[in-house]
Amino acid sequence: MKLLNELSEILFPSRCFGCSTLGPNICSTCKKTWQLKLYRTQIRNIEVFSSLAYSPTAQRVILAAKEDGVLPADLLIASAIGNSLRYLLSVSEMGALVPVPSRRSSSRKRGRDFLSEITHRVGNSHSLDVHQLLEHRLRVRDQSNLNAQQRFENLAGALHVPQSKVTRINNGKNLILVDDLVTTGASLLEAKRALEAAGFNVIGAVTAFVSTPLR
Numbered sequence: 001m002k003l004l005n006e007l008s009e010i011l012f013p014s015r016c017f018g019c020s021t022l023g024p025n026i027c028s029t030c031k032k033t034w035q036l037k038l039y040r041t042q043i044r045n046i047e048v049f050s051s052l053a054y055s056p057t058a059q060r061v062i063l064a065a066k067e068d069g070v071l072p073a074d075l076l077i078a079s080a081i082g083n084s085l086r087y088l089l090s091v092s093e094m095g096a097l098v099p100v101p102s103r104r105s106s107s108r109k110r111g112r113d114f115l116s117e118i119t120h121r122v123g124n125s126h127s128l129d130v131h132q133l134l135e136h137r138l139r140v141r142d143q144s145n146l147n148a149q150q151r152f153e154n155l156a157g158a159l160h161v162p163q164s165k166v167t168r169i170n171n172g173k174n175l176i177l178v179d180d181l182v183t184t185g186a187s188l189l190e191a192k193r194a195l196e197a198a199g200f201n202v203i204g205a206v207t208a209f210v211s212t213p214l215r
Contacts, residue, residue, distance in 0.1 A: 043185035
């Protein structure tokens with residue numbers, strides 16, 4: 001994968017994620033809109049910390065990471081999640097990181113679980129454990145074209161923590177959910193429900209991007 005990415009960079013030079021001009025992945029002009037901030041969003045019983053408002057540039061960065069495995073896109077998302085995590089940890093307890101899982105079919109198609117890789121990168125930089133506890137137990141539809149109510153219905157009961165994973169980790173351990181984007185909060189709320197049903201304590205969530213306002 002690394003060799004293919006390097007060859008691709010030679011054959012197809014980098015373009016700005018924002019305006020597609022040749023050059024850095026975020027050009028000096030578009031970088032002005034890529035300023036890491038703090039967005040705190042309360043979604044029912046979970047507080048979400050994010051660093052950037054969702055935008056066309058953010059959409060292209062996510063697609064480049066998810067679908068094409070572009071390392072600079074991974075690094076931009078990891079940086080934004082790391083910024084969100086620093087804010088969460090400044091007001092909360094420490095906790096291990098748990099990525100929200102992609103559908104298995106999506107991971108197979110992409111050849112990797114991109115959010116898991118990014119979460120491990122963030123965990124390493126903050127000296128935090130990463131636990132991949134959550135798994136899908138129900139088939140769910142792609143959520144990109146669903147409204148808020150449909151997303152909650154689509155994900156209801158979809159996630160669980162296998163008993164084999166529960167027994168390897170201390171019951172009641174503090175956990176922090178990680179996702180790339182929060183739009184309705186349906187994925188984070190379902191992940192929190194599944195983890196707490198297994199006996200864990202979810203103290204919050206961090207994302208790179210937040211849809212403003214939430215859909």
